[in-house]
Amino acid sequence: MAVSLTLPTIQNWSCHNCGGCCRQHAIEITAEERQRILSQAWTEQDGTPTGNALFEWHAGPPWAKRYRLAHRDDGACVFLNEQGLCRIHAKFGESAKPLACRVYPYAFHPAGKKVTVSLRFSCPSVVANRGRTMSQNSDDIRQIARAVVPDGFEKMPPPQISVRERVDWPDTLRFVDAIDATLATPCIPISLKLQRTLFWLNLVDQARFEKLSGTRLREFLDLIRQAADDELPDVIHQPDADAKPSAIAGVQFRLLAAQYARKDTAAGRSSGWRGRWNLFRAATRFARGSGNVPALQTSFREVPFETLEQPFGFPSECEELWTRYFRVKVQGLHFCGAAYYDIPLVEGFQSLSLIFPATLWIARWLAASRDRKTLTPEDVAQALSIADHHHGYSPLFGTIGFRQRVRTLSQLGEIPKLINWYTRTATD
Numbered sequence: 001m002a003v004s005l006t007l008p009t010i011q012n013w014s015c016h017n018c019g020g021c022c023r024q025h026a027i028e029i030t031a032e033e034r035q036r037i038l039s040q041a042w043t044e045q046d047g048t049p050t051g052n053a054l055f056e057w058h059a060g061p062p063w064a065k066r067y068r069l070a071h072r073d074d075g076a077c078v079f080l081n082e083q084g085l086c087r088i089h090a091k092f093g094e095s096a097k098p099l100a101c102r103v104y105p106y107a108f109h110p111a112g113k114k115v116t117v118s119l120r121f122s123c124p125s126v127v128a129n130r131g132r133t134m135s136q137n138s139d140d141i142r143q144i145a146r147a148v149v150p151d152g153f154e155k156m157p158p159p160q161i162s163v164r165e166r167v168d169w170p171d172t173l174r175f176v177d178a179i180d181a182t183l184a185t186p187c188i189p190i191s192l193k194l195q196r197t198l199f200w201l202n203l204v205d206q207a208r209f210e211k212l213s214g215t216r217l218r219e220f221l222d223l224i225r226q227a228a229d230d231e232l233p234d235v236i237h238q239p240d241a242d243a244k245p246s247a248i249a250g251v252q253f254r255l256l257a258a259q260y261a262r263k264d265t266a267a268g269r270s271s272g273w274r275g276r277w278n279l280f281r282a283a284t285r286f287a288r289g290s291g292n293v294p295a296l297q298t299s300f301r302e303v304p305f306e307t308l309e310q311p312f313g314f315p316s317e318c319e320e321l322w323t324r325y326f327r328v329k330v331q332g333l334h335f336c337g338a339a340y341y342d343i344p345l346v347e348g349f350q351s352l353s354l355i356f357p358a359t360l361w362i363a364r365w366l367a368a369s370r371d372r373k374t375l376t377p378e379d380v381a382q383a384l385s386i387a388d389h390h391h392g393y394s395p396l397f398g399t400i401g402f403r404q405r406v407r408t409l410s411q412l413g414e415i416p417k418l419i420n421w422y423t424r425t426a427t428d
């Protein structure tokens, strides 16, 4: 099936064989893929387990088991070799791999008559913008799209705009273009771009659109975007520029940041009653926010919660990364609707914007774990790779509890405060 694609042309990517995805992701395979891998007849000489030991039964009853590729004790996929390469790819070619491995780090989302493409920033090469342009990758992307985009995707409904409002696809894409235009504003920091977008989306959340469509809708969006620019001309004159987030926001935010920071893979997940008890104890400590932060991954050390509230600054080199991150997610519709737990566009952007302070909080944790008091671009890049691993994929982020957390922070007007608080420097 020929699929018309919208590519994220501001992003470059090629795989650099770091093996990160082969350690971080649990790869679910179909019955057909399992048979194909069994027929490849892997032996111990290949450096892999053999037969059924290549797979893990992770869901489904005994008569309809669902399998994943097995992981070694060190967390790596059983097919990852010492050079960081996939053994299936090396021996039988790219097309012999499970589809989930071939798709990564791309994500495909229906957008009316087209399909829009996003990328996952859990891949360090995506974060670093390393590799070929999307035009150079376009033949590969088209081939993958043919395998993953379902027939009849054009009939999929657009995401709701707010809890009460839904418009047709062309108008939905006008909202998306308007968000992208605010994020593309030159010469202002990403913190201000996010706050302006949140400001005018708040007006969208209260508006009705049954009589506003096409050109009139675009004019309305231009008008409220201009109101946001006038209301928030720069970072210094924002009403919440120096305000510390409230105690309630602090609790909600730490729990949210902990969910972004945790390791949630087949290899890293705690299981059974002991695992659940450990998670409960860790959640209690995050809610309390005193003492030491429980180390959720090997990258972190236990450091005092209080340390992470100090001003660590914001590396200006990261402005480009953050603008690119948000624009790729927005252009790729990777924040609402079918790609994001069926959440309306306004709420989806509020949720997406919270990944910014959450990532900076995680970056502070990485820096403090290495006895530093300022952030480096490397801290921010690693933290984004950790946080985006979950975005739109961990079932936790679509739960009522997580959504309520985002709504509470939004209704209390705390998201802009959190954005300011975690970008401040020692002189603020």
Ligand code: SF4
Residues within 6 Å of the ligand: 014, 015, 016, 017, 018, 019, 020, 021, 022, 104, 105, 122, 123, 124, 125, 126
């Ligand atoms: S994480 Fe990215 S660069 Fe590393 S192996 Fe996977 S796709 Fe390649």
